[in-house]
Amino acid sequence: MSYFKTFLQRPKDQTVLLIDGDLYLYKSCAAAEEEIDWGDDIWSLSTDLKIAKEIFEKLIFDACDTLDTEHFVVCFSDRDNFRKTIDPTYKAGRKKTRKPVGYSEMLKWANQVFTCHTEPLLEADDVMGILGSSRIQPTIIVSDDKDMKTVPCSLYRPMDGTLDSINERQADRHFLTQTLTGDPTDGYSGCPKVGPVTADKLLGSNPSWSTVEAAYAKQKLNPQYALTQARLARILRFDDWDLETSTIKLWEPKR
Numbered sequence: 001m002s003y004f005k006t007f008l009q010r011p012k013d014q015t016v017l018l019i020d021g022d023l024y025l026y027k028s029c030a031a032a033e034e035e036i037d038w039g040d041d042i043w044s045l046s047t048d049l050k051i052a053k054e055i056f057e058k059l060i061f062d063a064c065d066t067l068d069t070e071h072f073v074v075c076f077s078d079r080d081n082f083r084k085t086i087d088p089t090y091k092a093g094r095k096k097t098r099k100p101v102g103y104s105e106m107l108k109w110a111n112q113v114f115t116c117h118t119e120p121l122l123e124a125d126d127v128m129g130i131l132g133s134s135r136i137q138p139t140i141i142v143s144d145d146k147d148m149k150t151v152p153c154s155l156y157r158p159m160d161g162t163l164d165s166i167n168e169r170q171a172d173r174h175f176l177t178q179t180l181t182g183d184p185t186d187g188y189s190g191c192p193k194v195g196p197v198t199a200d201k202l203l204g205s206n207p208s209w210s211t212v213e214a215a216y217a218k219q220k221l222n223p224q225y226a227l228t229q230a231r232l233a234r235i236l237r238f239d240d241w242d243l244e245t246s247t248i249k250l251w252e253p254k255r
Helices: 003-008 021-032 049-067 092-096 103-113 124-132 146-150 168-181 196-203 209-218 223-233
Strands: 016-020 033-039 042-047 071-075 139-142 153-157 162-166
Touching: 003 124, 016 021, 016 049, 016 124, 021 033, 021 049, 021 071, 021 103, 021 124, 042 049, 049 071, 049 103, 049 139, 049 153, 071 124, 124 139, 124 146, 124 153, 146 153, 146 168, 162 168, 168 196, 168 209, 168 223, 196 209, 209 223
Parallel strands: 016 071, 016 139, 139 153
Antiparallel strands: 033 042, 153 162
């Protein structure tokens, strides 16, 4: 039985936290790094994984205490990513960005110590998005990533201590906004000359896919290009996943 099927059959009286393992493991490792000056212009970079582990554990247990549950799953990204089949340049720029010292070893440790899940071809955001939007199980996504606002879910953001309930209409608006503005960090550009303020004006009080297509058409970009940007921006939801075949249902606009 697939992991998602098994998860959805858990007792429904347990609120489960879906924790952004990628983000918090990176933060923990980065915080534990230390630069050492050996003199004569010689420097080195080291880390103390004991410190990194303490930071990571504190992030998890603080969330459990705040949200009053002991049940959680730490979600990590797979090495392979289905979005690269949509656009091979997706996140290509990140290849030049090094991970903090000890990251790989910390990842092994986390998988040994905590309840974790990595789904083939999916990012941690997708795992959280699918489970967090199912509405079958009581869940809370724990992440400071703004992309999670594109998912209808309960979302706790530790940095500002907010717990939001995002409905489908709000999530759809965030998703269309992200499709228009793009995300250079992730390697997709969105619609040229459209930033957050312009996107908000374009979508107005009745956001729709036709508005998004029109914005791209104005920049002489065809509907297929707009659809590609949308599929790169889309954090998978429960309806984007086939439980029986464990496959992705690529997003299609409603006409």
